[in-house]
Amino acid sequence: MIRVETCRVLVLLLCLAWGAGLVWAETPIFHPRTLLGGEYWGTTAKEGYLNYLGAVQPDLIHGSLLGPELCSSVYGAGKLVGITPVYPPVGTVKEYLAWWKNFNAEAHQRGVKVQGTFSLTYVWGDQEKHTGFFKYYDDLWEADVLGPKPAPTPDAFLRVDAEGKPVHDKYNDWYTYSGCPNNPTWRQLLKQMVKAGIDAGFDGFMVQFPYFDGRCVCPSCQAKFKAFLAANYTKEELANEMGIPDLAAHKFTIIGSPEKTTPSTPAKPESKEAMYPKLDLAARRFGAISIKDCFDDVFVNYGRTLKPDLVLSMWTHFRQFVTEDAVNSDFNNYLDERTLLPIERWGQGENYLWYSSPMYKSDLKNGVLGDSALDGRVLRAMAGDRAFELLKYDYFRWRLVTAESLAQGGICFGAWEGGWSGGQDREQPNHLQSYYQFIRDNDKYLNPGQRESYADVAMIYPRQAILAGDATFFGPFRDIGRALLKAHVLFDVIIDQKMTDADLAKHKVVIVFPSQVTEAQRQLLSRYIKAGGKVIVHDAHLVDGSLNLEGDLSNREETARKITGLAGITFSTFDAPWTVEVYADRQPKKNRVLVHLVNFNRDESQGNKELPLAAAPVKMDLRLPAKFKVSGVQFLTPEVKGAQKVKFTQQGDRVQLTTPGYLVYGLVVIQGR
Numbered sequence: 001m002i003r004v005e006t007c008r009v010l011v012l013l014l015c016l017a018w019g020a021g022l023v024w025a026e027t028p029i030f031h032p033r034t035l036l037g038g039e040y041w042g043t044t045a046k047e048g049y050l051n052y053l054g055a056v057q058p059d060l061i062h063g064s065l066l067g068p069e070l071c072s073s074v075y076g077a078g079k080l081v082g083i084t085p086v087y088p089p090v091g092t093v094k095e096y097l098a099w100w101k102n103f104n105a106e107a108h109q110r111g112v113k114v115q116g117t118f119s120l121t122y123v124w125g126d127q128e129k130h131t132g133f134f135k136y137y138d139d140l141w142e143a144d145v146l147g148p149k150p151a152p153t154p155d156a157f158l159r160v161d162a163e164g165k166p167v168h169d170k171y172n173d174w175y176t177y178s179g180c181p182n183n184p185t186w187r188q189l190l191k192q193m194v195k196a197g198i199d200a201g202f203d204g205f206m207v208q209f210p211y212f213d214g215r216c217v218c219p220s221c222q223a224k225f226k227a228f229l230a231a232n233y234t235k236e237e238l239a240n241e242m243g244i245p246d247l248a249a250h251k252f253t254i255i256g257s258p259e260k261t262t263p264s265t266p267a268k269p270e271s272k273e274a275m276y277p278k279l280d281l282a283a284r285r286f287g288a289i290s291i292k293d294c295f296d297d298v299f300v301n302y303g304r305t306l307k308p309d310l311v312l313s314m315w316t317h318f319r320q321f322v323t324e325d326a327v328n329s330d331f332n333n334y335l336d337e338r339t340l341l342p343i344e345r346w347g348q349g350e351n352y353l354w355y356s357s358p359m360y361k362s363d364l365k366n367g368v369l370g371d372s373a374l375d376g377r378v379l380r381a382m383a384g385d386r387a388f389e390l391l392k393y394d395y396f397r398w399r400l401v402t403a404e405s406l407a408q409g410g411i412c413f414g415a416w417e418g419g420w421s422g423g424q425d426r427e428q429p430n431h432l433q434s435y436y437q438f439i440r441d442n443d444k445y446l447n448p449g450q451r452e453s454y455a456d457v458a459m460i461y462p463r464q465a466i467l468a469g470d471a472t473f474f475g476p477f478r479d480i481g482r483a484l485l486k487a488h489v490l491f492d493v494i495i496d497q498k499m500t501d502a503d504l505a506k507h508k509v510v511i512v513f514p515s516q517v518t519e520a521q522r523q524l525l526s527r528y529i530k531a532g533g534k535v536i537v538h539d540a541h542l543v544d545g546s547l548n549l550e551g552d553l554s555n556r557e558e559t560a561r562k563i564t565g566l567a568g569i570t571f572s573t574f575d576a577p578w579t580v581e582v583y584a585d586r587q588p589k590k591n592r593v594l595v596h597l598v599n600f601n602r603d604e605s606q607g608n609k610e611l612p613l614a615a616a617p618v619k620m621d622l623r624l625p626a627k628f629k630v631s632g633v634q635f636l637t638p639e640v641k642g643a644q645k646v647k648f649t650q651q652g653d654r655v656q657l658t659t660p661g662y663l664v665y666g667l668v669v670i671q672g673r
């Protein structure tokens with residue numbers, strides 16, 4: 001996590017000196033720390049928004065709607081709506097982009113970048129009634145802004161069923177149609193719209209609706225899916241397990257098995273294997289790759305030839321994943337559009353990773369914090385050096401949203417007014433302004449590029465199980481993670497496919513879910529045990545010396561006791577209520593350890609208000625890195641100006657201290673000599 005990611009940007013230096021010419025220069029990739037966006041743009045901006053931006057100074061905002069969605073509704077002058085209202089309510093793409101060009105310039109003057117939201121697939125309208133996108137395309141197309149039409153009619157690029165008819169779904173008075181991401185003509189259309197957006201001064205695009213549901217069986221999809229199957233599966237697998245004896249002659253009526261609606265077979269408890277139909281798993285893998293190919297072709301490869309520093313992200317989702325209230329352990333119900341990509345393509349080319357999750361709500365009297373403690377840790381481990389945001393649709397616990405993101409090293413997110421935002425106390429600019437200023441003032445501690453997770457325990461996330469269509473580990477993963485959280489054990493996540501000796505060596509204990517562990521990973525774990533590490537395996541024996549965690553895991557206190565007992569070491573301890581979550585980071589180059597305290601306690605009696613309740617001082621006994629000698633401890637919190645000095649006692653490799661009280665977020669800075 002320490003390495004600063006860089007990209008090669010072609011810079012033409014006009015220089016009179018000998019040897020001048022094309023020069024490759026290293027330019028850091030833009031990773032936003034603060035972001036105002038999400039679906040707040042679902043309502044129109046209010047007067048004074050630019051002043052608000054100037055005061056709060058987010059690194060980046062989402063604004064506008066571009067691309068196919070805009071063409072569906074722009075001519076209605078604000079009255080027609082795909083998903084997002086057209087703002088400003090003008091009547092042509094030309095006027096719309098001219099307005100945004102001015103807005104973007106104003107935002108840039110305030111140090112704020114603007115990403116236009118851009119539909120990758122969806123358009124809206126009614127083809128029979130010739131409305132929405134169809135009317136715009138046929139009658140109103142603005143070639144002076146968008147270039148020539150890439151095809152005479154939309155039939156050339158929309159996704160089509162086995163009878164060649166456009167696939168569509170009811171949406172209010174219209175239908176949702178979709179361009180096919182595998183169709184070169186659709187990609188050409190997107191490219192022309194990308195160019196128009198860049199010309200209007202947008203810094204980049206938040207690419208929405210990255211969906212492929214298998215219903216398009218156009219010639220491009222047929223041919224590409226066949227090539228994918230031939231490259232990834234044997235003839236025997238195709239014939240015996242997928243029902244395709246002759247791939248060349250096969251005609252798909254859907255990308256997947258024809259009875260695709262059949263739910264996957266539930267896992268047998270004794271086998272611990274999920275039996276997701278092989279052809280459907282192949283179809284989901286293919287869908288993820290099709291979307292990624294389209295994104296790369298249009299935005300990364302083409303867009304960045306026009307603007308090398310184009311800011312890109314894709315709007316993807318976590319559904320039925322490892323959130324606090326999810327109970328799913330069935331792959332069929334689990335949604336994450338990127339999850340089946342080969343790991344080297346996951347998020348590749350994106351400035352930051354964005355996941356929209358279900359709405360997070362606290363229900364403290366029933367023991368629910370409404371946190372993103374597990375999915376956030378998995379996302380951090382996947383993202384590595386890159387920025388990431390887990391959108392919680394939590395538009396009134398904004399200080400808490402910021403605090404949790406700071407602790408996880410993610411992007412701090414805010415919204416401003418609007419129907420989705422709900423809250424009231426959040427909407428005074430002073431609040432986000434003061435928190436974002438706190439982030440900037442303490443960049444040397446909080447910059448995610450300059451810190452790495454520091455934890456006693458690592459949970460190994462078995463991504464290979466997901467690639468095999470097996471989500472049965474979700475249950476024990478949630479149980480163990482929740483047990484560690486409740487016991488305030490410092491833990492993080494390692495992705496099985498990225499696991500190295502060095503990653504393991506940073507932890508005292510690793511917890512492994514045994515499905516799909518490779519021989520190379522067994523060897524890594526064996527070496528780790530020989531070096532003194534403890535490997536705890538959920539309900540299995542894996543390698544010599546591994547420890548078996550078995551039995552019912554649903555009782556969190558009991559599960560934490562079992563893990564502590566198996567580990568046989570004293571973890572760092574924190575004397576804090578269950579409503580406080582603890583994270584720690586290291587800054588090896590600065591010889592620092594950071595402890596983040598996130599306080600979820602609040603008065604829940606009034607809807608749409610955050611009303612945090614201050615946390616008591618936290619007494620901690622922290623295990624320090626080897627040979628670490630503490631020279632001083634400070635405490636920072638956004639509500640108190642400046643750093644507060646904290647007394648400490650070091651005994652061997654442990655330091656004891658008690659923090660001051662704080663409201664929502666507290667940062668303990670432990671400086672080494």
Ligand SMILES: [Zn+2]
Pocket residue numbers: 159160180181182183216217218219220221222
């Ligand atoms: Zn297609």
